[in-house]
Amino acid sequence: MGTSxxxxxxxLLKLHDALSKAAFMLGSGALAVIVASFAYEVVMRYFFNAPTRWASDLVSFxxxxxxxxxxxxxxxEGGHVSITxxxxxxxxKWSRRVVSAGFLVATVVCLWAGWIIAGEVRILFQRGTMTLSAVPAPKWWFTALILFGFVNSPFYFLRLAFGIQPDTTTEEAGNA
Structure with missing residues (x-):
């Protein structure tokens, strides 16, 4: 029973890792699109005197x-800000305890923020609130992305607090 x-x-940990890595790749792709849209905006504005209406909003989103x-x-990956x-x-011995306590506090804060944001997503969805931008979009889409970050990060804080290290052996073998 315990083995099962x-x-x-x-x-579940592997699934969470896969979901988080896929989201990270999407986030990285978003940065590439930001660079491309800024470059396009600069060319259109300064070379063709035809600035875009949508580039600034797209970059913000x-x-x-x-x-x-x-x-x-x-x-x-431990890429969060930490003051050590x-x-x-x-x-x-005490250092590990203090760091673990900090991870537990971060877990609680992120889950609390996630709870608040989930309520806001629901309200924005029910009201059909749109962004105030050149090309309006449902505001709940973006708030749901904030929720994604605040709900998924605490699971890694918990893993860090209890020393459940990510399994990198399979990733390293795949990269060799």
């Missing part, structure tokens, strides 16, 4: 998307 439960947990799509994977003054001054 462990396998299920392993597959894609920047928001890239941040919250990439957040869970960056949390997994206190843990660096403590003995190793």
């Amino acid at each position: 439960l462990q396998k299920s947990g392993f597959y 894609l920047l928001l998307s890239s941040v919250f799509l990439a957040a869970p994977w960056l949390t997994r 003054l206190l843990p660096d001054l403590l003995p190793a």
Whole structure:
């Protein structure tokens, strides 16, 4: 029974990793589109005197998307901001405890923010609120991306807090 439960947990972690990596790749693609649209805007504005109406809005939406799509994977990789003054001054045993406590606090804060954002997504969806932009889009789409980042990152904070390290052996073997 325990082995079956462990396998299920392993597959859930792998599924979460796959979802987060796919979101990270989408976020990276959004950054590429940002660069391309800015380049297009510059060419159109300064060489053809025909600025676009949509480029600035697109960049804003894609920047928001890239941040919250990439957040869970960056949390997994330890790419979040960390101030390590206190843990660096403590003995190793206490340092691990302080860092783990920080990860647990981050988990609670992210889940709390996710709860609030989920309510906002529901309200925006029910009201049909649109963005105030040259090309209006449903506002809940973008708020849902914020929700994605705030709901998925805490699972990595929990894994970090309890020392459940991501399995990199299969990734390293695939890259060799």
